[in-house]
Amino acid sequence: MSLFNVYPLNPIAITKAAGSRVWDDKGQEYLDMYGGHAVIxxxxxxxxxxxxIEDQLHAIAFYSNSVIMPIQDELAKALNDISGKKDFQLFxxxxxxxxxxxxxxxxxxxxxxxxxxAFKKSFHGRTSLAVAATDNxxxxxxxxxxxxIIFLPLNDIEALETCFASNGSEIAAVIIEGIQxxxxxxxxxxxxxxxxxKVCDAHGAIYIADSVQCGYGRSxxxxxxxxxxxxxxxxxxxxxxxxxxxxxxxxxAPHIQAKFGMLGTxxxxxxxxCAAALAVIEVMQKDNLIKAAQEKGAYLINALKNTxxxxxxxxxxxxxxxxxxIGLEDVRKVLLNDLKIFTGEAKPNVVRLLPALTxxxxxxxxxxxxLNKAIQLQLLKQKKD
Numbered sequence: 001m002s003l004f005n006v007y008p009l010n011p012i013a014i015t016k017a018a019g020s021r022v023w024d025d026k027g028q029e030y031l032d033m034y035g036g037h038a039v040i041x042x043x044x045x046x047x048x049x050x051x052x053i054e055d056q057l058h059a060i061a062f063y064s065n066s067v068i069m070p071i072q073d074e075l076a077k078a079l080n081d082i083s084g085k086k087d088f089q090l091f092x093x094x095x096x097x098x099x100x101x102x103x104x105x106x107x108x109x110x111x112x113x114x115x116x117x118a119f120k121k122s123f124h125g126r127t128s129l130a131v132a133a134t135d136n137x138x139x140x141x142x143x144x145x146x147x148x149i150i151f152l153p154l155n156d157i158e159a160l161e162t163c164f165a166s167n168g169s170e171i172a173a174v175i176i177e178g179i180q181x182x183x184x185x186x187x188x189x190x191x192x193x194x195x196x197x198k199v200c201d202a203h204g205a206i207y208i209a210d211s212v213q214c215g216y217g218r219s220x221x222x223x224x225x226x227x228x229x230x231x232x233x234x235x236x237x238x239x240x241x242x243x244x245x246x247x248x249x250x251x252x253a254p255h256i257q258a259k260f261g262m263l264g265t266x267x268x269x270x271x272x273x274c275a276a277a278l279a280v281i282e283v284m285q286k287d288n289l290i291k292a293a294q295e296k297g298a299y300l301i302n303a304l305k306n307t308x309x310x311x312x313x314x315x316x317x318x319x320x321x322x323x324x325x326i327g328l329e330d331v332r333k334v335l336l337n338d339l340k341i342f343t344g345e346a347k348p349n350v351v352r353l354l355p356a357l358t359x360x361x362x363x364x365x366x367x368x369x370x371l372n373k374a375i376q377l378q379l380l381k382q383k384k385d
Contacts, residue, residue, distance in 0.1 A: 010336065017044030020359045022342070030336075033367050034344040038181070038213045038319070038354035041240030042283040046358070049243050049279040056275035065265065071274040078281045079251065083222045085235070089252040092269030096212030096238030097125025099248040100175065102263050103234045104129045107173035107206035110256050115167060117174040117205075119154045121183035124175060124210055133175055154186060157195045168203035173234075178224025181213040181354075184346035185314040185321025193228035200233070206256070207232040212248070213319070216240035217284055217357055220294030220317035227316070240357075245276035289357040293317040296364060300353070303368050309375040320353040321346060324375075327382055334374040341370050 014030075016023040020043060022030050032040070042049060056071075063069070076090040091106075093099055104116060118124070118133040125131060132144050135151055150167065152159045154176075164171065174196050180186040200207040209232035214224035216237065221227055223235055233256065238248035248268075252258075267273075284290065297317035304313045304322050309331070311323040324331050332351050335341040344352035355363075 019043040019046075020356050020363050028340060030340045030342055031363060031366060031370070032342045033353050033355045033359075034342045035240075035354050035356050036244070037239065037344070038218060039239045039242075039244055040356045041216055041218070042243050042280055042287075042289065043356045043358040044244070046243065046279070046283060048283055049276060052275045052279035052282075053245065053272060056271050059271070061272050062267075062270050065269060069269065069271065069274070071271050071278070072269045075269075075274045075277055075281075078278055079249075082281050082285060083235075083251065084226075085231070085251050087254045088235075089254065089256075089258065090249055091252060091263055092247065092249045092273070093265050094246050094267050094273075095125070095248045096236065097127040097130045097248075098265075098268070099212060099236035099238050099250050100124045100130040100133070100208070100210055101127045103208045103210075103236050103250050104133065104173060104175065106234065106250070106252065106256065106263065107208060109259075109262055110206060111172045111204060113170055113172035113205075114148045115150060115170040115172060116148055117150050117152060117160075117163060117171055119152055119176055119180075121154065121180055121186065122151075122175075122177060122210075123180070123182035124177075125212075154180070155189050155192045157192060160192075160195055160199060164199040164203050164205075168199070168205070171203060171205045173206040173208050174200060175208040175210055177210045177212075177214055178227070179214040179219060179315065179319055181319070181352070182346060184323075184350040185319060185352060187224075187314065187316065188228075190228040193225055194230050197228075197230040197232075206234060209235045211235050212238045213354075216280075217290035217293050218317050218319045218354070220290065220297060222290060224316065224319070241280065242273060242276040243280050245273055247273040247277050284357070287358065293357045296359065296361065299361070300364055300368075304371075307368070307371065307375070309379070315353075318353070318355055318357060318359070321350045322353075323350050328375060328378050331371070331374045331378055334377055335370060338377065339370040339374060341367060 013025040014022045015025045122135045124133045132146050209225040211223045233253045235251040309328050311325050313322045
């Protein structure tokens, strides 16, 4: 049996990881500046995270959601404390796509409406409604196509207000990433997020803050949307929530009432996943990682802005994208193949950085040295060509 071929793969087999370093099956060490799509929030195989999961595994790994699970209440309290979303409710699932799927469905249940406003270049997941709200037709199957999604330009307040003036009574929700990740690190402005809150209030729609990639402290606030100083009605979470253990969830404002049968899950909120998520929050609080993300990100962004060959830098905290000048498109390949540094990408020419929030200043400087070397190698190659 062969694997279903859905990703272009680097010919590297990673077999060990610790902190912000990973090793392949030949013993070669790499610096990880990408964290598996922003998943690694407190560092690979963090000792406290490992211990939390091991202890839970010896107690109970799984039972269905037909019984009380105290560890779910423990996680809800921890999320309440670290997020500051007082009196919000928690629904647990397994992934970011599921989180957004349930958020959109809940908004439709609550309002009794069908229309969803999403934004150009958005990415919300690969399940049915989440992918329909994703602005990438190549990953939307015919069965996922719907006329219920309205795509608007990001940060265009006039287009948003015009849309609601025409369709406000039909719109169930607005879903927006605080910082678009897959699109190449494009930030929703504070004014735009405030405008979304205003039109949703005026028309009875639900504001969904997709925080799957930009949440969990990565931006220097717990949710990237918090920079705008307004609350959403639903926050979706995943990726950094479990530091590699599959878990997702939504935080739901108190005015949205639960009813039996609305939402459901078999594996969501299982004891092992909750233990992993609790370990993440405990480490984040103990080591003050949200502040660390803000400070280290500011240092990294400033350094990138002063790097030869870097055309533009975007992002907040440790969610960063930078565009290379023409002719330096292969810098990311040089970083990986020659200098053993993992980064991410966004087409056509953006390098994405999503390292663990625990990354050290020494490792950040190691990356910056490597980047400068990669750029110089590319410039030298240009001269020879």
